[in-house]
Amino acid sequence: MPKLLWAPSEEQxxxxxxxxxxxxxxxxxxxxxxxYHQLYNWSIxxxxxxxxxxxxxxxxxxxxxxxxxxxxxxxxxTVEWFPGARLNFAENLLRYHDDKNHLAFIFHGENQRSRRxxxxxxxxxxxxxxxxxxxLNVTLGDCVAGYIPNLIETVIAMLAATSLGATWASCGAxxxxxxxxxxxxxxxxxxxxxxxxxxxxxxxxxxxxNVEQVIRExxxxxxxxxxxxxxxxxxxxxxxxSTHYLEFLAPETHPHIKFEQLxxxxxxxxxxxxGTTGKPKCMVQSTGGVLLxxxxxxxxHTDVKKTDRITYNTSPSWMMWNWLNCSxxxxxxxxxxxxxxxxxxxxxxxxxxxxxxxxxxxxxxxxLHYLSGIGAQPxxxxxxxxxxxxxxxxSPISSEAMEWLYKEVKKDFHFNSxxxxxDLNAIFAGGCPILPLYAEVPIQCRALGMKxxxxxxxxxxxxxxxxxxxVEHPFPSAPLYFWNDPKNKKYxxxxxxxxxxxxxxxWRHGDYIIIHRETEGITVFGRSDxxxxxxxxxxxxxxxxxxxxTLPEIEDSLAIGQNWKGDQRIILFVKITEGYSLxxxxxxxxxxxxxxxxxxxxxxxxxxETPDIPYTFSMKKVExxxxxxxxxxxxxxxxxxxxxxxxxxxxxxRFDLV
Numbered sequence: 001m002p003k004l005l006w007a008p009s010e011e012q013x014x015x016x017x018x019x020x021x022x023x024x025x026x027x028x029x030x031x032x033x034x035x036y037h038q039l040y041n042w043s044i045x046x047x048x049x050x051x052x053x054x055x056x057x058x059x060x061x062x063x064x065x066x067x068x069x070x071x072x073x074x075x076x077x078t079v080e081w082f083p084g085a086r087l088n089f090a091e092n093l094l095r096y097h098d099d100k101n102h103l104a105f106i107f108h109g110e111n112q113r114s115r116r117x118x119x120x121x122x123x124x125x126x127x128x129x130x131x132x133x134x135x136l137n138v139t140l141g142d143c144v145a146g147y148i149p150n151l152i153e154t155v156i157a158m159l160a161a162t163s164l165g166a167t168w169a170s171c172g173a174x175x176x177x178x179x180x181x182x183x184x185x186x187x188x189x190x191x192x193x194x195x196x197x198x199x200x201x202x203x204x205x206x207x208x209x210n211v212e213q214v215i216r217e218x219x220x221x222x223x224x225x226x227x228x229x230x231x232x233x234x235x236x237x238x239x240x241x242s243t244h245y246l247e248f249l250a251p252e253t254h255p256h257i258k259f260e261q262l263x264x265x266x267x268x269x270x271x272x273x274x275g276t277t278g279k280p281k282c283m284v285q286s287t288g289g290v291l292l293x294x295x296x297x298x299x300x301h302t303d304v305k306k307t308d309r310i311t312y313n314t315s316p317s318w319m320m321w322n323w324l325n326c327s328x329x330x331x332x333x334x335x336x337x338x339x340x341x342x343x344x345x346x347x348x349x350x351x352x353x354x355x356x357x358x359x360x361x362x363x364x365x366x367x368l369h370y371l372s373g374i375g376a377q378p379x380x381x382x383x384x385x386x387x388x389x390x391x392x393x394x395s396p397i398s399s400e401a402m403e404w405l406y407k408e409v410k411k412d413f414h415f416n417s418x419x420x421x422x423d424l425n426a427i428f429a430g431g432c433p434i435l436p437l438y439a440e441v442p443i444q445c446r447a448l449g450m451k452x453x454x455x456x457x458x459x460x461x462x463x464x465x466x467x468x469x470x471v472e473h474p475f476p477s478a479p480l481y482f483w484n485d486p487k488n489k490k491y492x493x494x495x496x497x498x499x500x501x502x503x504x505x506x507w508r509h510g511d512y513i514i515i516h517r518e519t520e521g522i523t524v525f526g527r528s529d530x531x532x533x534x535x536x537x538x539x540x541x542x543x544x545x546x547x548x549x550t551l552p553e554i555e556d557s558l559a560i561g562q563n564w565k566g567d568q569r570i571i572l573f574v575k576i577t578e579g580y581s582l583x584x585x586x587x588x589x590x591x592x593x594x595x596x597x598x599x600x601x602x603x604x605x606x607x608x609e610t611p612d613i614p615y616t617f618s619m620k621k622v623e624x625x626x627x628x629x630x631x632x633x634x635x636x637x638x639x640x641x642x643x644x645x646x647x648x649x650x651x652x653x654r655f656d657l658v
Contacts, residue, residue, distance in 0.1 A: 002438035002519070003399075005406050006415065016433045017299050025053050036432050036445060037520060043448040047073070047473060050449045051081070051292065058295035058329075061095060062087040063261045070474075076496065076505065077488055079474040081264055082288060088259035089268050089287035090126065090163035093328040096306075097123035103333040105152045106309070106356055109229075110199045110339020110348075117152055119331075122159075127257040129160035131250035136223060138166050138191060140260070143270065145189035146170035147180055147207075147214060149198040150315050150338040153227045153245055155325050157193040162268055162287065165260035166190075169270035169282075172315035173198040173205075176597035177213040179543055182279045183272045186483055188220035193245075195227045196234035200600070201340045204230050212238050223248075264288030265480060271319060271422040273494075281490055282483030285425055289476035293426040294326040296448060301430045302391060302416055304360060306331035312362030312391070313341045313349070318537065319422040320362065320393065332360075346371055350378040353387055362391035364536035365401065369566035372404035379409050391416040391431070392442075394536020396524045398566050399439040417442040419469075419524050421509065423495075424477045428452050428469060428509065429522045441521035450475055452522075454515045459502035463517040466525055470499070471507040478507070532561040534568050537601050541623055544572065544604075547597045548590055553580040556613045559604065560627045562657065571630070571657070572604035573650075575613055582609040608653070612646035626650050630657055 013019055022033050025042070029049060033039050043050035048069035055066075067084035096102065100120040107115040117125075138144065144161035148154050149172065158168045169187055171180050173195060184192075192215065197206040215221055224242040228234050236242045268287030272280040298304040310332050314320040327334050335356055341349045341363065353361055371378070378384065390405065390413060397417060405415060416431030429452060431437075432445045446452040454467035482490045498508040512525040532539040541559045548557050556575040561568040572590070576582055587607045594602045614622040625635045629650045 002440040002516075003403075005402060005437045005439050006412070007436040008414070008434055013434045016303050017305065018301075018303065018432065018434050021053075021057055021300055024057050028053060028056075036435055040446060040448060040520075044451045044473075047449055047451075051476060054292060054296050054449070055082070058292065058299060059095075060087065060292065060295075061092050066264065073474060076474050076478065076507065077491070081286070081476045083264070085264045085288065086261040087264065087288060087291075088163060088165075088261060089291055090159040091259035092291055093159060093326065094119075094123055094126065095329065096331045099331075102306075102331070104328060105155070106333060106335045107152050108335065108337050108352055108356075110202070110337075110343050111204075115152065119328075122152075122156070122328075124254055125156050125249065126159045126163065127255050128249040128252065129156055130163045130257055131252070131255045132248055133160055133164055133166070133191065135250075136191070138164055140165040140262075140266075142166045142191075143187045143189040144168055144191045144193070145184055145187070146316050147173065147175075147184075147192055147194045147211065148227065148316060149173045149195055149229060150321065150336050151195065151227060151229065152336060153193065153195075154316055154321075155328075155336075157225070158325070161191075163257060163259050165262050165266065167267045167270055167284070169272070170316035170321070171272075172317035172599075173207050174200065174315065174599045174601075175317060176547075176595075176599060177210045178547060178597045179599065180210075180214050181217055182543070183282070184214065184218055186279065186282050187270055189218070190220060191223050191225070192218075192221055193225045193227065195229040196236070197230035199230070199339050201343050206230065208234065208236065208238065212240075215240050215242075262287065267480060269322060269425065270483065271322075271425060271479075273422070281485075281494065283423060283479040284481055284483060285477060286480055289478070290322070290425045291326065291329070293424070293475070293477035294323055295329060297323065297418070297420075297427050297430065298327055298330055300448060301418070301427065301432060302360065302389060303414070303433045304330050304332050308332040308359045309335060309357060309386075310360040310362070311335035311337060311352070311358055313337065313364060313367065314362075319420070319425050322425055324362070341367055342370070346374065346376050347378070347381060350382040350384065353384060354382040357386040359386050360389040360391065361387060362393070364394040365392055365397040366394070366535040366567040368392060368397060368401045368405065372401045372408075373565070377408045384410050387413055389414045389416055389431075389433075391418060393418045393420070394533070397442050399442070401566065402437075402439050402442060415442075417444075419443060419511065419513075419522070423479065423509070424475065426477045428471065438519060438521065441516050441519050441523060443522040443524065444519075445521060446515075452515075453506075454513050455499065455506070455508070459499045459504045459506075463515050466512050466514055468498070468528060469509045469511040469513045469524075471509070532559060532568065532570055534561065534570055534601060534605075539570070539602055541621075543598050544570075544594065544602055545621075547594055547602075548572070548574070551589065551593065553577055553586055554590075558610070558613045558621055558623060558626060560623055560630060562627075562630050564605075569605035570603075571606045571608065573608050573610040573613070573626070575611070576609055582607070606657075610646075610649055612643060612649070614646040615643060630654050 064086035066082035418430035420427035
């Protein structure tokens with residue numbers, strides 16, 4: 001048995017939502033479940049009953065009840081969840097709108113700006129925003145998008161849009177205009193909310209020029225709402241169709257709002273893939289599916305209650321932004337933080353936890369690895385008595401970092417490591433507040449209602465072996481479809497072709513995992529494809545190529561992620577155009593263009609010159625082969641390359657990169 005780090009007391013177990021849900025299920029279905037593992041087995045053997053129970057326990061607000069839980073359950077493409085139901089996403093998140101005292105949001109920016117907003121004030125601003133959207137004829141089928149920092153106004157715009165039945169998509173302000181256009185040009189938003197800039201690592205970045213460039217290349221946009229952030233009254237004259245946020249709001253304090261009652265499967269969110277093989281794929285997700293599944297994640301696996309104050313280090317580019325904001329449906333107070341969590345020093349977030357009495361703190365593995373690496377002692381320097389849950393995602397965490405948490409942060413709290421994806425806007429596996437936690441098994445359990453397995457290459461479910469994460473049955477928050485993919489070809493290729501030769505149709509996610517026989521917990525070993533994840537942020541290599549290869553000095557390039565000191569670093573290999581050389585000046589030029597046109601996270605740690613780039617016969621770059629070489633793994637598909645000799649260079653230099 002691995003090393004025990006934490007176990008909940010009997011009193012803690014009794015007070016959890018998970019225990020309450022077990023009692024609820026026992027009463028509803030005349031069962032006698034007494035443990036999480038029994039509950040999980042019931043949830044995957046009786047999937048319709050589980051999701052019906054979650055609907056009731058989560059208090060879903062609907063004007064019309066569903067006819068049945070699921071139709072066409074055996075088909076990922078034609079499955080329909082809760083047919084007949086009518087509901088509204090925003091109405092469910094605004095159910096506590098009458099509360100004039102309870103805080104919905106606390107905002108803190110890196111620049112020390114702060115703000116608070118009650119549920120009643122939030123509802124007022126949402127209705128005022130929605131009224132103006134309605135007057136602009138925003139309705140079903142329209143897209144409203146955010147190109148904006150992690151502000152309260154971002155959530156207000158999302159809620160206003162979904163209240164009318166429009167579909168929401170967002171990118172953080174840190175993305176450059178090229179990356180944003182790669183996304184927004186596909187979905188053609190009618191309305192965009194943005195800001196005049198943002199702060200990061202003590203620096204101020206104006207967004208005006210980037211926004212202007214994006215809008216001028218998006219003819220679909222009819223109105224741009226600019227939220228002042230770095231200046232009180234920014235000059236927005238150069239941005240077409242623009243208006244200031246406060247001028248956009250309807251003048252009435254509490255205008256009437258009609259929450260459009262829509263099918264469970266109505267498109268609510270568009271999430272973007274990383275863009276590894278071209279422009280990012282646009283994954284359309286249902287309002288009902290995201291709502292129900294995120295409530296499962298929050299209420300049961302994270303144990304969020306109305307009395308909680310919850311935060312996550314995220315931006316509107318990442319699904320954790322969507323996930324965090326569903327906490328409104330539970331009535332919790334959300335702390336939105338915009339900026340670098342390590343600025344001005346490592347204590348920034350812990351100071352906020354102390355000052356705002358945060359109870360649930362979410363962050364990335366890379367952040368925790370950094371703090372443990374420098375020997376930080378948050379528990380000694382700050383009062384963390386309010387903190388009862390630390391949640392972690394984005395990339396795998398080491399057992400050493402987990403042990404550091406229980407030694408230097410707090411001895412008694414629930415460490416909730418989760419794994420999921422933008423693809424489903426939820427988790428496949430995560431924490432369980434009524435189970436013990438072991439150092440070598442960071443993820444305690446598979447998520448309820450998700451028949452997650454680890455498949456070897458023969459499509460056999462295995463234990464205690466590294467294998468592919470799959471889900472054997474449909475789940476409510478899977479994409480409805482991909483944008484501009486009428487025959488589901490992109491959708492099928494993304495998840496369902498890998499194991500197709502074996503005769504099995506399962507969702508293959510592209511992560512390597514172990515399901516441990518002893519504990520039924522999970523360890524994730526990272527992506528099994530070429531997606532880069534420095535600091536846990538997914539980056540598509542094509543976004544790097546499309547930027548770098550515009551430089552005349554660069555003939556070709558290839559980017560990989562190397563596991564490095566508990567995180568991942570990007571190494572960019574460049575093939576130099578004849579007549580040029582890879583000087584320090586050129587390296588700085590490459591970093592500058594990536595920072596400006598993509599984002600700071602796209603900037604590689606190392607830039608190295610290579611004589612050639614490996615390609616397949618269909619002229620696709622082969623990142624995975626190089627990644628394997630750098631990590632000392634064999635390359636078994638040299639015959640698939642048009643120039644296999646190009647790999648010899650990487651074999652020679654790999655020892656220099658250790």
